[in-house]
Amino acid sequence: GIQVEQSPPDLILQEGANSTLRCNFSDSVNNLQWFHQNPWGQLINLFYIPSGTKQNGRLSATTVATERYSLLYISSSQTTDSGVYFCAVDWGKLQFGAGTQVVVTP
Protein backbone atom coordinates (compact mmCIF):
# COMPACT_ATOMS: atom_id res chain seq x y z
CA GLY A 1 0.00 0.00 0.00
CA ILE A 2 0.88 3.66 -0.05
CA GLN A 3 2.97 5.09 2.78
CA VAL A 4 1.92 8.49 4.14
CA GLU A 5 4.29 10.31 6.48
CA GLN A 6 3.50 13.52 8.33
CA SER A 7 5.88 15.85 10.10
CA PRO A 8 6.35 17.09 12.68
CA PRO A 9 4.39 14.71 14.94
CA ASP A 10 3.82 17.46 17.52
CA LEU A 11 3.81 21.24 17.32
CA ILE A 12 3.38 23.82 20.08
CA LEU A 13 2.69 27.37 18.90
CA GLN A 14 2.11 30.65 20.59
CA GLU A 15 -1.01 32.44 19.41
CA GLY A 16 -0.21 34.54 16.36
CA ALA A 17 2.64 32.34 15.13
CA ASN A 18 2.87 30.79 11.66
CA SER A 19 3.66 27.15 10.94
CA THR A 20 4.06 24.60 8.16
CA LEU A 21 2.98 20.96 8.29
CA ARG A 22 4.32 18.48 5.76
CA CYS A 23 2.89 15.32 4.21
CA ASN A 24 5.00 12.94 2.09
CA PHE A 25 3.51 10.04 0.17
CA SER A 26 5.15 7.13 -1.56
CA ASP A 27 3.23 6.73 -4.82
CA SER A 28 0.96 8.47 -7.31
CA VAL A 29 -2.49 9.24 -5.95
CA ASN A 30 -5.82 10.51 -7.29
CA ASN A 31 -5.95 13.38 -4.85
CA LEU A 32 -4.92 14.52 -1.39
CA GLN A 33 -7.11 15.90 1.36
CA TRP A 34 -6.27 17.70 4.60
CA PHE A 35 -8.41 17.30 7.71
CA HIS A 36 -8.57 18.88 11.15
CA GLN A 37 -9.77 16.68 14.00
CA ASN A 38 -11.09 18.59 17.00
CA PRO A 39 -10.88 17.30 20.59
CA TRP A 40 -14.35 15.76 20.24
CA GLY A 41 -13.25 13.62 17.30
CA GLN A 42 -14.96 15.49 14.48
CA LEU A 43 -12.93 15.40 11.25
CA ILE A 44 -13.33 18.57 9.21
CA ASN A 45 -12.24 18.54 5.59
CA LEU A 46 -9.96 21.57 5.12
CA PHE A 47 -8.75 21.05 1.57
CA TYR A 48 -9.28 18.81 -1.43
CA ILE A 49 -6.04 19.47 -3.26
CA PRO A 50 -4.71 17.01 -5.86
CA SER A 51 -2.22 19.61 -7.06
CA GLY A 52 -1.47 23.32 -6.88
CA THR A 53 -2.25 25.79 -4.12
CA LYS A 54 -5.50 26.67 -2.38
CA GLN A 55 -6.29 29.16 0.36
CA ASN A 56 -9.08 29.25 2.91
CA GLY A 57 -8.80 32.15 5.32
CA ARG A 58 -5.67 31.77 7.43
CA LEU A 59 -5.01 28.31 6.06
CA SER A 60 -3.46 27.42 2.75
CA ALA A 61 -2.22 24.20 1.19
CA THR A 62 0.11 23.28 -1.61
CA THR A 63 0.46 19.87 -3.26
CA VAL A 64 3.33 19.01 -5.59
CA ALA A 65 2.10 15.70 -6.95
CA THR A 66 5.17 15.06 -9.12
CA GLU A 67 7.37 15.24 -6.01
CA ARG A 68 4.82 13.46 -3.80
CA TYR A 69 4.40 15.94 -1.02
CA SER A 70 1.90 18.45 0.32
CA LEU A 71 2.24 21.35 2.75
CA LEU A 72 -0.35 22.93 5.03
CA TYR A 73 0.32 26.47 6.18
CA ILE A 74 -1.28 27.96 9.26
CA SER A 75 -0.86 31.72 9.58
CA SER A 76 -1.59 33.89 12.62
CA SER A 77 -2.54 30.81 14.63
CA GLN A 78 -5.43 30.94 17.11
CA THR A 79 -6.27 28.66 20.04
CA THR A 80 -9.15 27.24 17.99
CA ASP A 81 -6.55 25.85 15.55
CA SER A 82 -5.53 23.30 18.20
CA GLY A 83 -6.19 19.67 17.37
CA VAL A 84 -4.78 16.99 15.11
CA TYR A 85 -4.15 17.66 11.44
CA PHE A 86 -4.26 14.70 9.09
CA CYS A 87 -3.38 14.42 5.46
CA ALA A 88 -4.99 11.58 3.54
CA VAL A 89 -4.20 10.37 0.06
CA ASP A 90 -6.93 8.95 -2.12
CA TRP A 91 -5.97 5.90 -4.17
CA GLY A 92 -9.50 4.55 -4.37
CA LYS A 93 -9.77 4.85 -0.60
CA LEU A 94 -8.34 7.33 1.87
CA GLN A 95 -5.00 6.41 3.43
CA PHE A 96 -4.26 8.64 6.41
CA GLY A 97 -0.98 9.71 7.88
CA ALA A 98 -0.37 9.51 11.63
CA GLY A 99 -1.22 13.18 12.08
CA THR A 100 0.37 16.29 13.55
CA GLN A 101 -0.83 17.24 17.04
CA VAL A 102 -0.99 21.05 17.20
CA VAL A 103 -1.36 22.97 20.45
CA VAL A 104 -1.77 26.74 20.25
CA THR A 105 -1.20 28.52 23.56
CA PRO A 106 -2.62 31.96 24.43
Added chain:
Amino acid sequence: DAGVTQSPTHLIKTRGQQVTLRCSPKSGHDTVSWYQQALGQGPQFIFQYYEEEERQRGNFPDRFSGHQYPNYSSELNVNALLLGDSALYLCASSLGQGGRYTFGSGTRLTVV
Protein backbone atom coordinates in the same frame (compact mmCIF):
# COMPACT_ATOMS: atom_id res chain seq x y z
CA ASP B 1 -28.04 20.89 4.22
CA ALA B 2 -27.43 18.02 6.62
CA GLY B 3 -23.95 16.62 6.79
CA VAL B 4 -23.10 13.02 7.62
CA THR B 5 -25.13 11.67 10.52
CA GLN B 6 -24.00 8.74 12.64
CA SER B 7 -25.79 6.86 15.41
CA PRO B 8 -25.40 6.11 18.19
CA THR B 9 -22.73 8.53 19.44
CA HIS B 10 -21.53 6.23 22.20
CA LEU B 11 -21.93 2.54 22.84
CA ILE B 12 -20.72 0.06 25.45
CA LYS B 13 -20.79 -3.64 24.58
CA THR B 14 -19.52 -6.84 26.16
CA ARG B 15 -16.98 -9.15 24.53
CA GLY B 16 -18.63 -11.61 22.18
CA GLN B 17 -21.64 -9.42 21.48
CA GLN B 18 -22.63 -7.97 18.14
CA VAL B 19 -23.07 -4.30 17.28
CA THR B 20 -24.64 -2.28 14.44
CA LEU B 21 -23.62 1.28 13.69
CA ARG B 22 -25.58 3.50 11.33
CA CYS B 23 -24.70 6.28 8.93
CA SER B 24 -26.70 8.68 6.77
CA PRO B 25 -24.58 10.34 4.08
CA LYS B 26 -24.50 13.98 3.17
CA SER B 27 -27.28 14.98 0.80
CA GLY B 28 -26.19 14.38 -2.80
CA HIS B 29 -23.50 11.85 -1.90
CA ASP B 30 -23.77 8.25 -3.07
CA THR B 31 -20.64 6.58 -1.66
CA VAL B 32 -20.12 5.64 1.98
CA SER B 33 -16.85 4.58 3.59
CA TRP B 34 -16.20 3.35 7.11
CA TYR B 35 -13.07 3.93 9.17
CA GLN B 36 -11.81 2.72 12.52
CA GLN B 37 -9.70 5.10 14.60
CA ALA B 38 -7.86 3.77 17.63
CA LEU B 39 -6.71 6.24 20.26
CA GLY B 40 -3.73 8.27 19.10
CA GLN B 41 -3.75 6.90 15.55
CA GLY B 42 -5.03 7.93 12.16
CA PRO B 43 -8.26 6.44 10.82
CA GLN B 44 -7.94 3.03 9.15
CA PHE B 45 -10.09 2.12 6.15
CA ILE B 46 -12.60 -0.70 6.75
CA PHE B 47 -14.68 -0.78 3.55
CA GLN B 48 -16.53 1.34 1.01
CA TYR B 49 -20.03 0.97 -0.41
CA TYR B 50 -21.38 2.22 -3.71
CA GLU B 51 -24.63 1.24 -5.41
CA GLU B 52 -25.40 -1.08 -2.50
CA GLU B 53 -22.26 -3.14 -3.06
CA GLU B 54 -18.97 -3.37 -1.19
CA ARG B 55 -16.53 -1.83 -3.62
CA GLN B 56 -13.32 -1.99 -1.59
CA ARG B 57 -12.21 -3.52 1.67
CA GLY B 58 -9.30 -2.87 4.00
CA ASN B 59 -7.44 -5.34 6.19
CA PHE B 60 -10.27 -6.17 8.54
CA PRO B 61 -11.59 -9.64 9.37
CA ASP B 62 -14.92 -10.98 8.16
CA ARG B 63 -16.40 -10.14 11.57
CA PHE B 64 -16.77 -6.67 10.07
CA SER B 65 -19.56 -6.47 7.54
CA GLY B 66 -21.73 -3.76 6.10
CA HIS B 67 -24.68 -2.83 4.03
CA GLN B 68 -25.84 0.08 1.93
CA TYR B 69 -29.51 0.80 1.33
CA PRO B 70 -31.15 2.31 -1.79
CA ASN B 71 -31.28 5.70 -0.05
CA TYR B 72 -27.45 5.48 0.30
CA SER B 73 -27.53 5.10 4.09
CA SER B 74 -25.24 2.44 5.47
CA GLU B 75 -24.67 0.12 8.41
CA LEU B 76 -21.51 -1.34 9.88
CA ASN B 77 -21.91 -4.63 11.74
CA VAL B 78 -19.28 -6.16 13.97
CA ASN B 79 -19.75 -9.69 15.30
CA ALA B 80 -18.00 -11.47 18.17
CA LEU B 81 -16.65 -8.23 19.63
CA LEU B 82 -13.12 -8.20 21.00
CA LEU B 83 -11.58 -5.74 23.45
CA GLY B 84 -9.40 -4.52 20.57
CA ASP B 85 -12.48 -3.40 18.66
CA SER B 86 -12.82 -0.49 21.08
CA ALA B 87 -12.34 2.61 18.92
CA LEU B 88 -13.97 5.58 17.26
CA TYR B 89 -15.84 4.45 14.15
CA LEU B 90 -16.14 7.10 11.49
CA CYS B 91 -18.40 7.18 8.47
CA ALA B 92 -17.53 9.31 5.46
CA SER B 93 -19.54 10.07 2.36
CA SER B 94 -18.52 11.34 -1.05
CA LEU B 95 -19.91 11.74 -4.55
CA GLY B 96 -18.44 8.84 -6.45
CA GLN B 97 -14.92 7.64 -6.03
CA GLY B 98 -12.28 10.34 -5.79
CA GLY B 99 -14.60 13.02 -4.51
CA ARG B 100 -14.19 15.23 -1.48
CA TYR B 101 -14.96 13.26 1.69
CA THR B 102 -17.25 14.51 4.45
CA PHE B 103 -17.03 12.75 7.81
CA GLY B 104 -19.60 12.23 10.52
CA SER B 105 -18.92 12.82 14.21
CA GLY B 106 -18.33 9.14 14.80
CA THR B 107 -19.53 6.42 17.15
CA ARG B 108 -17.30 5.71 20.12
CA LEU B 109 -17.48 1.97 20.84
CA THR B 110 -16.18 0.58 24.08
CA VAL B 111 -15.95 -3.20 24.49
CA VAL B 112 -15.67 -4.44 28.07
